[in-house]
Amino acid sequence: MEEALEDYKIYDISHVESDLLEPLGTKSKFWYSSDGEEFLFKSVESSNGIRLGEDWAEKIACELATLLGLPHAHYELAIYKGKRGVITKNFISERGEQLMLGNELLETFISSEDDNNPNIQYVDDVYQIMVNTVINKPIGFSSLKEIKTASEFFVGYLMFDALISNQDRHNENWGTINTVKGIKHLAPSYDHGASLARNISDEIRNIRLTTKDRGQEVSQFVLKAKSWFLNRETNSRIKLLDAFNEYALMEREAAKSWLKILRELDDDKIHLLISRVPEELMSPVAKDFTFKLIQCNKLNLLALSSNL
Template sequence: MNEALEDYEIHDISHVEKDLLEPLGTKSKFWYSSNGDEFLFKSVESNNGIRFGEDWAEKIACELAHLLGLPHAHYELATYNNKRGVITKNFISERGEQLMLGNELLETFIVSEDGNNPNIQYVDDVYKIMTNTVINKPIGFSSLKEIKSASEFFVGYLMFDALISNQDRHNENWGTIITVKGIKHLAPSYDHGASLARNISDEVRHNRLTSNDRGQQVTQFVLKAKSWFLNRETRSRIKLLDAFNEYALMEQEAAKSWLKILKELDDEKVYHLISRVPEVLMSQVSKDFTFKLIQCNKSNLLALNF
């Protein structure tokens, strides 16, 4: 797996003019126009400091989603006035289309059950929204075997979260696109920067890769990753694997199809897409750890029975 490949380009957009600051989230973001299209620049800088690794995590997740055929926003590495980040083209492609976020879709459930707590989401509530409200698959993406509806695609999103240890699919990180005719479609998967354990140090990565202590190894580390779905009784966040498994029990045929796609995922291709991140952004130990993390998560997903 040592074949050298061309690094991903880091696009310098220092010349662009900001059109509009993006208010959602904690990161420094702004919209700009290029050749008639709208793009969003997301910096690794935030109100709480610099989040190193969010750029390469977003890029790797994007390329991995492409390999799986999972609907996703496309991301490129970028800099703006020496600030690291990523750029992504607006996936609202038609004038008059609107993006409605999960928190708005969940509003009735949230108010009735939890006193308007903005972070509340339960797996079965989201399933009801996908099957009764959103209904339609993402715009521009073809149906797959046993994967045709919004719900059948969304269970793939949850599998993907478990694969990349994405702990940030809160209720503003999924939604529906409403067309000019009022038809709702599942939005593509987006905002994966808080994945792949991008926030741990290289020292910790090295120790987990080389440790003889089973409890410190990557195989155990990945099992700790939590979703933003809650347990109804304890109100605590459930694990990523449990969130996928719980939804998969309601969409078994689609979940099995997604797992078949995952099983056929070529490990060498995964390693290569990780290796293409420029060394100035991601060290070799980070790449080795990231590959191992994905391998462990893949193994855990394929071991599920439902």
């Protein structure tokens, strides 16, 4: 039986002064310093309007990644001058380390006819990059059984994407950290705010939770989630489950190890970490829907074990 815990703290950082505007993406975000360390604040507000739910989606994903032992940037709920968001400590820890994003790593794989598509990425190309270029596991994270290299950890990232319906693993949302000695390590997983169907309304969530129409059920809804990996023949986005399965067939032992970790993850622990989101940020129906979404994705992922 799950034991009730306190809600996650919402850190008020209204007193900080921003050091540097973050140029990537559409969200309102900035770096600031605290006790000699760098932090990034990401608001739910953006140039396209308010993206409510990105804060709790990021926090839930962070806590779920912790349970799985998946390398990830750590996020806390935050508020800055009335704006909701999250804060995360810079995972570039050493002076001179550099983050190289996936789009840079993919340049040698992109043909001239693909130049007009900045989001181009194929599963097998990324596999080759992980095996031949990145090679090393994320800095500061321990090896797991059958999971020791960059590629073996990255297949876990794709499992995680399918688990949380993260449709935003485009080629700037993964990368490598280059050390001062020139050694490359897979960067931890980061930027999961566009996951857990955080953008649908509570009305739609309630319909999907209570409907008698099988086509409207959560179990069918999650099957629609798409990755940012493309099909080579059609250049259309493939499903999250297909992206994981395609990569898993090239990293069978690591994929089986990740699925074993997922199988052993207790549903009560998942329910508990969702319940700790403050109710002013996330409604009860949103919590129920999110738990059901993760449960359905977990079952779909475990069903792929027979392919490996």
